[in-house]
Amino acid sequence: MALTMVALAGAAVMFALAWKIVDFQVVRLIRRLAAELRAIAHGSSRESIDPARYVMLAPLPEAVNSLSARLASARRDLADGLAGATAKAEETASRLAAILNDLHEGVVVCNLRHQVVLYNSVAMDMLAEAGQLGLGRSLFETVARDPVVHMLEMLTHRQELAGRGAPFLAGTVDGRMLLQARMTLIRGAEGDPTGYVVTMVDAGPQVAALSRRDALLREVAEELESPLLRLRLAADNPALVAREAETIGDALKRVTAGYQRALSEWWPMADLHSGDFFGLVARRFDGEALKVTVTGLSVWLHADSHSLALAMEALIRQISERFGLEEMDLAATASEDECWVEVGWAGSTAAKPALESWLSRPLSSLGGMTVRDVLVHHAGDAIRQEHRAGRSWLQLPMRKGVEMRPQSRAASLPTRPEFYDLGLLDNTRDIGERGRRPLRSLTFVVFDTETTGLAPSQGDQIVQIGAVRVVNGRILSGESFNRIVNPGRPIPAESIRFHGITDDMARDKPPIGVVLPQFKAYAADDVLVAHNAAFDLKFLRMRERELGVKFDNPVLDTMMLSNFLDGAEAGHSLDAICDRFGIEITDRHTALGDAIVTAAVLLRQIDMLEERGITTLDQVVKQLDINIQLHQRQQTL
Secondary structure (H helix, E strand, O other): OHHHHHHHHHHHHHHHHHHHHHHHHHHHHHHHHHHHHHHHHOOOOOOOOOHHHHHHHOOHHHHHHHHHHHHHHHHHHHHHHHHHHHHHHHHHHHHHHHHHHHOOOEEEEEEOOOEEEEEOHHHHHHOOOOOOOOOOOEHHHOEOHHHHHHHHHHHHHOHHHHOOOEEEEEEEOOOOOEEEEEEEEEEOOOOOEEEEEEEEEEOHHHHHHHHHHHHHHHHHHHHHHHHHHHHHHHOOOHHHHHHHHHHHHHHHHHHHHHHHHHHHHHOOOEEEEHHHHHHHHHHOOOOOOOEEEEOOOOOEEEEOHHHHHHHHHHHHHHHHHHHOOOEEEEEEEEOOOOEEEEEEEEOOOOOHHHHHHHHOOEEHHHOOEEHHHHHHHHOOOOOEEEEEOOEEEEEEEEEEOOOOOOHHHHHHOOOOOOOOOHHHHHHHOOOHHHHHOEHHHOEEEEEEEEEOOOOHHHOOOEEEEEEEEEEOOEEEEEEEEEEEOEOOOOOOHHHHHHHOOOHHHHHOOOEHHHHHHHHHHHHOOOEEEEOOHHHHHHHHHOOHHHHOOOOOOOEEEHHHHHHHHHOOOOOOOHHHHHHHHOOOOOOOOOHHHHHHHHHHHHHHHHHHHHHOOOOEHHHHHHHHHHHHHHHHHHHHO
16 A cells, blocks of 8 residues: 555656656747747747747747748738838829819818718818818818708709719808809719719809899899880880880890890709609708698709709798798699799789799898899799689799600600400499599599519519509699519519619519508508509509408599590500690609609599589499490400
């Protein structure tokens, strides 16, 4: 036993001695080597270790030195690359700075939080009195917020404008300077906006000079009007004097018109989609007691959106205060050569007595320019008032814009096959009291779909649903439904040719399982209306059971109504009907655009039905039943 204990004690001593040797000869060397390696890794001026210090660890020191040499070489290459890239970046930045500083316009680049990320010396000098322009600071420390946010929202919403930018007027925050500016969006790799560029010049001197000339011209015209009248009345040769006076008057009119055209050409104008523009104006009243509703068809205007929005806001506020209104409408109308922006309200009150004071209201954001000044700069202040359908409309003359969606594409596309389906009217029969109400008192939801193809039973799907309400004979275009749908399958090129919706546009959009219940909630139990409705309803109804929705609304088809009202021989495509009615089409072959145009067609058809004594939904269904049966018999002959 004692011998065993002695042996164990001896073994323990030998183990402790061996560990001391290992610790001193190996472990400590490894720790020292690790410390040197960390120093080399963190940028020590040394690029290797001394192998003689680590003989016990051979050949590890040689391997470490090989790796260290590679690391040092990589560092030198990286440093050389960074130096070259930095030099190139500095050269590019210097060139950019030289270019920017050589420009006569101020240039400011901002991110979407409106923080300044780049500016030139011209902008800094121009805005110096208004506030401090600096990197990372808000642009709104120097430039008024409202016009910048307004234009950013406009460009973000209308992608066709964003590429080349759009002009606008903006003031500095202290109100001392008026800037003529242009905004262009900056887009990231995926095409989403990441910021914007604003170029600007001081418009104050030009505006002041133009305003002085405008006032002088107006003064000359007013001063000459009375002498001309007296000349006509007092001269011995009335015929001669009248001709001369007329000549002078015509000359003054030409000068005035020419001056106004020149002024309009200088003003920062761009083509605006009236529906989008009115939406921006209406949002200025969000949260207030006054409700502003966008109605009617959209047209293209040529205008400065910011100054016109300010003028319209001032007019709307003054009209509502004058007549104690809680609801007002915005609309646009157009003829072949002219167009008007309209402000409407219920009743037949006369606006002319107060019009002069309304037009004289100064707009502080535009350096004290008046509402009249803004209108004159657009198309003149020859405002007129109309009363129609129990509403008053103040019409402001505008210049027509050019539609940016090419009409040639829409005109060259074939129309969908026509489907006359008597079953469409099944849900419209026996709807009780609603069927006996006047058509104009019903609420209609006019809708349209764009699809991957024409065969839902073969897998084609909806890619867009657009709809608009018609209430009391008014198209509420500002309360629309517009959704792009991910169809869950590739969109064929021949379909993209129609609606312009690509796979990339639909990729991140919700599927029909999300959108269809949303559309049912929007439509509720109102009367559904579509052109060639059997086609659109087939796409809606084939997913009803799967998605737990049911489109059992009453349905009207403007194509069926057209066949009944104009006869089988007339063309019944949407384009043909609009051509007959003189309805100007915008945004053709988009679901929302076609829905709004169809709503305009519906209102014209209701007028024609009423002329024939057909004033209720029950009467319409009865007549369509008879007409469709006759149509189907003719098709079989």
